Amino acid sequence: MVAGLAGCGTNAQTPPQQPASPSAAPSPTFDEAALRRKIASLLVVGFRGQTVSSNDWIVQAIQNGLGGVILFDKEIETNAPRNITSPAQVTALVKSLKDASPGGKLIVSIDQEGGQVARLNPSNGFPATKSEQEIGAQNSPAATRAWAQQIVDSLNSIGANLNYAPVVDLNTNPNNPAIGQLQRSFSANVNVVVSNATEEIQVHRAGKVKTSIKHFPGFGTATGNTDFDVVDVSATWTPTQLEPFQQLIRNGMADSVLVAHLLIRQLDPNLPASLSPAVVTNLLRGQLGFQGPAVSDDMQAAAITRRYGLNEAVELGLKAGLDLLVFANQQTYDPNVVDETLDNVVNLVRTGRLTEAQIDQAVARVDTLRP
Template structure:
């Protein structure tokens, strides 16, 4: 617990807050400057914003809420998931594609290049501004892979070990070429977690981190992001505020890094944000009592609003990790997790529909958030803030 006491002293002293705030004023610091390792925000207790709801057009509000959701579905063709077509018609924000179904291990959305290209085309025809997202990190986390007709890709760990700008650019161009060929618009990458624990089942063991060295992470992530941007594909830095020291995978268990996390794990996020390289930031379901004594990062106002937005100065969209992950559903349940995530400042809620498969996920979540606004637990203005930020992730249509 020595590190925990040290971090708390830094938080109370305000030293870290000042350092991060100074480091995010403009983009001049860039990816080449190192912030102090103690650069971490002073957390405040999360308090949901409660204001009496005003009169509103319910149909319009439902569409705006739906636009903040990304969902996974079973089907190689859109007609196999009619509920998705209905959700898109009603304003759904986006979809996430998977190669395999977690429960059945059957093909989910990607059987071949021709098939998935046709699927994405039908999705984009249903809504030209629909976010079509995927996890295409490279290596073991690649939904487009040799099993469904795409080239094998090197992992971030392999790329970080080479640490060559030309190698990284060529690797990223390969990833992006496949993404553009099928029509994907948002890639949940790069992973910018520091490889603090090589035995981490969620990061280290899977080769998902460029390095334990922040310089290597920032250098290679910057190159990867630039290649994505040149092709018009948005990216998402993950997993804020750092999952590299975890000993559990948040998809299947609670990952508590309270004793192992170090403030230096914020460095890649801070530097990439300062350089203007963050299209979005994905917040993990990691429990870090150094930053919030009770709630995981994805549900914590102290982490999302006070630290990420306030101290690191991030103004763009914040994306959730899978809202059906065991790490949060086992304790909070889906509806309360959604309420807490929105109150914390998360903008785009992702439901992979892998842990459980729920064709009613959109209608039930929209109704639940609508009730939060009616009750005054959330305001309509809070919803509109997220709508405006998420708009930056949408294709132009």
């Protein structure tokens, strides 16, 4: 399936020379170069290296309109340093990336939750931070603000402007390997989660850093990690898991919402949440009324790649209503992922499976995350 779609995407750069047969649907007319830049602006991509030069593929992608990058401290397989080795080094790296961006509107994103999930940490010269679970146990607005300020100060110091945080999953299953065991949740109590997340988001906003509440529609009951396998939470997920998201959205506290690769058969019997119109369009946008950008979890995660080709997953995600597609380039490293994805989505528009109006809507939403 991947090879077939990828080949189709590659051909998309050269319009067919033969006239369409009478039975073929008319192709939409569009400015392909302009469309490619629009699509590029919807992608956030990971890359290797602590420095970059003008010849690097990531720099060239940024110059051609890539929406953003995601920074990691370590390679997931080898634990070798990836993008961050010291404050001075990563600050210079971010400046080089931003300098390549037309208009300086590059999204520089990172997972800086606190505790064990903090890409800026003592091993690379940044302060240690408490976990959300520790902060939730204190449940003190002043302590939460001080903790959040420490996180924002580190982000501001390097020039990052989008933090994939806070986690607002309920700590329903403390043995959850993706959430509970890593102390990533404030609490099992909805009110504790919402109040502490609100404090954290307000501090980020004061520091001009956007946030992404995660992992919609609720990861707290899981017994697996979508980074490594498909996780079906149908037997344990309940609508209570939605309540933190619902309250934060209603209170205007959601800059963006990150959608998980969870299978919840009550919501969609076949598709994971991230690729499901029932979840992204009907539930998140319709029922919960969220009008901002919907962000994908890593599109190269095992939960996706074991069931779908990348091109198929991108098509399903955009049709579902995702706006910002994240490619961590960790579990799979593909320097061609930007060009391949642009070819794929241009072909989707050309063949009428997506419309340019849908792309334009996504661009408008994602633009709200730009500095």
